[in-house]
Amino acid sequence: MVNSVDSDILSSTKKKHLNPDENWGLVEESEYFANKVKLYRQDKLNADEFRRFRLQNGAYGSRLNSEFSMIRIKVPGGDISPEQMEKIANLSETFSIGSAHVSTRQNIQLHWVQLEDVSEVVRGLAEGGLTSREACGNTIRNVMCSHFAGVCSNEPFDVTVHAKAIAKFFLRNPMCQNLPRKFKFNFACCSEHGFVRIADVGLVPAIRDGIRGFRIYLGGGLGAASFIGHLLEEFTPESRLLSTSMSTIRLYDRLGNRENLARNRMRYLVNEMGWEKFQALLLKERVIVEATMSIPTKNTFDGILNIDTNANSNSTISSKRKLPLINSDNAQTPYNRWLNTNVVAQKQPGYYGVYITLGAGDITSNQLRVLAECVREFSLEQKARTTPQQNFFIRYIKSDSIPKVFAKLSSIGLGNPGANTIASAVGCSGTTSCNLAITNSHRLAKEIQSKFLELNFDMDPDFRTSTIKISGCPNSCGQHEVATIGFYGGAGRIANSMAPIYTMLFAGSTGETGELGKTIMRVPAKRVIDVVLKIIECYRGEKNGNESLHDWICKISTGHGNGKVQTIDDLKKTLVPITELPSFAESPDSYKDYGADSNFVAKTARGECAA
Amino acid sequence: MRCLSDLTQTKNKNGIKSDNKLKKNIIKKEKKMMSPATLDLVCDVDTLRTLIKKNKVRVVDVRKKDEYLKGHIPTSVSLPLSDLLSDDSPESIIKIMNNLGIADNTPVVVYDDTFGALASRVAWSFKFIGHTNVSLLEVTYSGWKNMGLEIEKKSNKFPKSSHSIDIDYSIYADAEYVENARNDKNKVIIDSRERLNFLTEHIPNSKNIPYTMIRSEDAILRNPSELKRFMENRGIDSNSEIITYCGSVGTLSGLVFFALKTAGISNVKLYPKSFKEWKSLGKPKIEFKDATYWDLSAE
Numbered sequence: 001m002v003n004s005v006d007s008d009i010l011s012s013t014k015k016k017h018l019n020p021d022e023n024w025g026l027v028e029e030s031e032y033f034a035n036k037v038k039l040y041r042q043d044k045l046n047a048d049e050f051r052r053f054r055l056q057n058g059a060y061g062s063r064l065n066s067e068f069s070m071i072r073i074k075v076p077g078g079d080i081s082p083e084q085m086e087k088i089a090n091l092s093e094t095f096s097i098g099s100a101h102v103s104t105r106q107n108i109q110l111h112w113v114q115l116e117d118v119s120e121v122v123r124g125l126a127e128g129g130l131t132s133r134e135a136c137g138n139t140i141r142n143v144m145c146s147h148f149a150g151v152c153s154n155e156p157f158d159v160t161v162h163a164k165a166i167a168k169f170f171l172r173n174p175m176c177q178n179l180p181r182k183f184k185f186n187f188a189c190c191s192e193h194g195f196v197r198i199a200d201v202g203l204v205p206a207i208r209d210g211i212r213g214f215r216i217y218l219g220g221g222l223g224a225a226s227f228i229g230h231l232l233e234e235f236t237p238e239s240r241l242l243s244t245s246m247s248t249i250r251l252y253d254r255l256g257n258r259e260n261l262a263r264n265r266m267r268y269l270v271n272e273m274g275w276e277k278f279q280a281l282l283l284k285e286r287v288i289v290e291a292t293m294s295i296p297t298k299n300t301f302d303g304i305l306n307i308d309t310n311a312n313s314n315s316t317i318s319s320k321r322k323l324p325l326i327n328s329d330n331a332q333t334p335y336n337r338w339l340n341t342n343v344v345a346q347k348q349p350g351y352y353g354v355y356i357t358l359g360a361g362d363i364t365s366n367q368l369r370v371l372a373e374c375v376r377e378f379s380l381e382q383k384a385r386t387t388p389q390q391n392f393f394i395r396y397i398k399s400d401s402i403p404k405v406f407a408k409l410s411s412i413g414l415g416n417p418g419a420n421t422i423a424s425a426v427g428c429s430g431t432t433s434c435n436l437a438i439t440n441s442h443r444l445a446k447e448i449q450s451k452f453l454e455l456n457f458d459m460d461p462d463f464r465t466s467t468i469k470i471s472g473c474p475n476s477c478g479q480h481e482v483a484t485i486g487f488y489g490g491a492g493r494i495a496n497s498m499a500p501i502y503t504m505l506f507a508g509s510t511g512e513t514g515e516l517g518k519t520i521m522r523v524p525a526k527r528v529i530d531v532v533l534k535i536i537e538c539y540r541g542e543k544n545g546n547e548s549l550h551d552w553i554c555k556i557s558t559g560h561g562n563g564k565v566q567t568i569d570d571l572k573k574t575l576v577p578i579t580e581l582p583s584f585a586e587s588p589d590s591y592k593d594y595g596a597d598s599n600f601v602a603k604t605a606r607g608e609c610a611a
Numbered sequence: 612m613r614c615l616s617d618l619t620q621t622k623n624k625n626g627i628k629s630d631n632k633l634k635k636n637i638i639k640k641e642k643k644m645m646s647p648a649t650l651d652l653v654c655d656v657d658t659l660r661t662l663i664k665k666n667k668v669r670v671v672d673v674r675k676k677d678e679y680l681k682g683h684i685p686t687s688v689s690l691p692l693s694d695l696l697s698d699d700s701p702e703s704i705i706k707i708m709n710n711l712g713i714a715d716n717t718p719v720v721v722y723d724d725t726f727g728a729l730a731s732r733v734a735w736s737f738k739f740i741g742h743t744n745v746s747l748l749e750v751t752y753s754g755w756k757n758m759g760l761e762i763e764k765k766s767n768k769f770p771k772s773s774h775s776i777d778i779d780y781s782i783y784a785d786a787e788y789v790e791n792a793r794n795d796k797n798k799v800i801i802d803s804r805e806r807l808n809f810l811t812e813h814i815p816n817s818k819n820i821p822y823t824m825i826r827s828e829d830a831i832l833r834n835p836s837e838l839k840r841f842m843e844n845r846g847i848d849s850n851s852e853i854i855t856y857c858g859s860v861g862t863l864s865g866l867v868f869f870a871l872k873t874a875g876i877s878n879v880k881l882y883p884k885s886f887k888e889w890k891s892l893g894k895p896k897i898e899f900k901d902a903t904y905w906d907l908s909a910e
């Protein structure tokens with residue numbers, strides 16, 4: 001039972017964003033989808049029109065097989081209830097492959113669903129208050145929100161409610177049904193936790209003169225060409241959140257490139273026009289929007305937001321505090337090991353958040369069910385969050401429950417340590433399901449995770465802040481450009497044989513000061529792990545005091561190393577020999593990709609990333 | 612040892628069918644006044660309990676013998692699926708039924724603890740040799756037990772019966788039949804295995820309805836209206852002829868056989884030797900190698 005002290009702790013956050021009528025689904029959309037599939041099958045709807053419709057409703061075509069779909073379930077703000085997790089577990093078992101997948105944008109995806117069953121999944125989702133609507137296509141995609149929002153020691157206020165209000169306002173909103181291209185929002189909890197510089201609209205909460213608001217960054221984004229977002233103005237008050245968002249979307253809708261599929265994200269518009277000009281146009285647009293915004297529109301948004309007029313008292317927190325990890329004793333039991341990396345203290349004294357580290361985001365239906373039970377049994381807020389590291393995060397757990405949580409999780413293989421360490425690699429879908437994939441980035445991420453856990457890398461504090469992120473092609477769905485060490489897949493000829501080859505990047509980062517990684521060199525797929533191990537070996541020989549791997553890599557990336565390895569070129573000299581493959585005849589396996597027993601060929605089809 | 616695929620159709624199929632229909636109609640008319648009851652394809656818990664009380668049903672438990680001995684539904688007899696599969700020729704099936712005391716007009720309800728798949732294979736075999744009055748229990752043994760319903764431990768034996776044989780080829784397909792059906796527009800071949808197995812390899816032109824699609828949380832089969840909708844979504848007409856198969860012995864596809872029947876599709880056939888035989892005969896198959904989908908599984 002929730003006692004009164006507990007409910008006090010939650011009162012500032014819970015009332016607003018744990019609204020029981022929170023419902024994103026619409027059952028009618030199921031029948032609508034089923035009918036469109038029939039029309040398409042009967043040749044009464046042409047393939048292009050059907051594709052647009054399908055994407056708008058969250059179903060991508062699967063890799064080289066259009067009979068099957070990937071369904072992207074939106075998890076607005078990353079916030080999900082145990083009932084919804086169970087619903088997804090059942091839908092996956094019934095119509096998909098019995099596993100679900102947490103994506104880098106906090107969605108949950110079901111793969112290889114037969115096109116004819118998509119409508120049934122849509123129906124099931126609606127029953128659980130969920131939707132896949134506008135999860136793909138040229139619309140407002142899932143609105144992301146830091147999984148620490150509400151529990152982060154450095155946050156001025158909880159932005160979950162704002163993230164959801166934005167999501168709700170724009171979902172099915174006529175003004176964003178046909179944008180030049182996809183459009184992404186990302187809310188941070190503080191300047192450290194969030195992907196605000198690589199979103200179309202990235203928001204960092206701030207309080208000025210007692211008024212809540214945001215620092216809003218516009219025009220960032222990853223892809224074949226990536227950009228870092230620009231700060232719109234020093235401070236945007238909460239009362240202008242809607243008008244600023246609407247004006248950005250209106251401006252983009254009007255001026256964005258609709259001709260060239262490869263250059264139609266808003267970041268290209270900003271880049272081509274120049275930031276100052278875009279900024280001036282946007283501020284002008286906002287004046288118009290504010291002058292003409294109807295009262296019902298404003299009320300709708302404020303109603304969703306349910307603005308709490310006095311900024312909450314957490315604003316008094318001024319000094320930066322790290323989310324502390326629990327100190328365990330030294331005995332290296334699996335429990336302690338997990339405790340060291342997967343449990344963090346919340347700003348609410350006595351409460352903890354627990355990471356569930358998955359392999360590249362994959363989780364079975366049975367595991368999802370146990371996770372849902374765990375949330376019900378142990379989390380005061382009765383919800384879980386998905387994280388952009390493709391994990392789950394369960395919050396509001398009391399310290400004396402933590403051992404029980406671990407016992408429950410590890411009973412079904414969910415007790416892996418290594419969250420937020422170099423062992424927890426991120427990998428996009430790659431050749432497992434994506435039409436554009438060149439390499440099996442998904443499997444590589446899993447291989448790295450198991451290898452690095454085997455090597456106890458999770459236990460080394462030096463690797464705690466380092467990340468590895470992998471995409472199966474240059475499109476960046478695996479966010480390789482914001483990793484300590486990032487990789488994207490490609491193909492190359494070595495002697496006379498084709499091989500899967502990754503391009504390695506260094507020193508990318510997230511947060512408000514996030515930067516894009518720099519391209520370093522090319523590494524054959526089967527040599528990626530060896531190369532990372534070699535980098536680690538060099539780092540161990542060179543590091544100064546407590547310098548982390550991430551810091552060291554950033555340092556040498558700017559040519560500021562102070563040992564034998566001072567620059568990237570110094571490091572490359574050591575790495576190049578590892579990237580050289582023996583001849584195909586000697587070692588055909590080195591030329592194959594992970595998960596494939598036949599020789600490598602780069603096969604791709606139309607990507608559908610733009611409808 | 613004879614098995615199903617050795618059989619050739621010797622009887623006039625239509626003749627048998629109309630005979631059966633006749634019988635059924637008569638029984639239906641007399642249902643209210645006299646026993647035995649005519650069962651639906653799926654038997655609900657209340658109906659079974661009533662029939663057990665009235666001693667008007669043969670309940671067949673197809674789990675392993677030791678599980679049966681630990682506890683079973685009252686009055687049930689034990690027929691482990693493996694006993695039936697060790698020789699599933701019609702003669703052998705008849706012998707088994709006679710030993711269990713199943714006569715031509717005995718209502719039979721079959722259950723298992725494997726979401727209905729093993730029970731389906733047994734029930735289908737009974738149907739195949741001409742015993743139409745057979746039904747699947749809507750829940751598994753665990754489901755029954757979890758509801759707190761009565762169970763017993765004593766082994767049951769009934770006087771031997773002498774069942775007639777009246778093979779129903781209309782529900783049976785062999786490899787040759789399936790091969791010919793592949794290119795027949797009016798025939799639909801359904802693969803009942805899970806999605807990843809289907810993607811890996813399947814019979815050309817077959818469609819996938821994984822067995823996981825047809826069960827509900829608390830029953831071995833969904834309600835018929837949902838199953839009908841699934842078929843409609845796939846554009847499968849209830850007048851089409853459907854052949855189901857699965858990995859090896861026709862259990863998963865047996866369950867799908869019953870699911871399709873309850874969805875109102877009248878012409879359904881089971882290919883009991885399934886993909887295992889198909890492959891061993893070197894018949895053509897479709898393999899999908901352009902994606903590494905197995906790496907998505909979190910198992």
Ligand code: HEM
Pocket residue numbers: 060061070072103104105106107109141184195198221222223224428429433434435436475476477478479607608609610
């Ligand atoms: C040219 C086409 C594509 C481009 C430029 C593209 C780009 C991106 C980018 C930049 C991200 C996100 C990272 C972020 O914003 O934080 C992303 C996410 C993602 N993309 Fe793509 N993508 C494309 C096509 C595809 C295709 C064909 C698939 C597979 C069906 C796919 C699957 C994903 C997944 C799984 C994510 C994870 C995040 C989410 O839930 O949105 N993408 N994409």
Ligand code: SF4
Pocket residue numbers: 428429430431434435436437438441471472473474475476477478
């Ligand atoms: S990065 Fe490339 S391979 Fe990976 S999901 Fe995106 S488009 Fe597909």
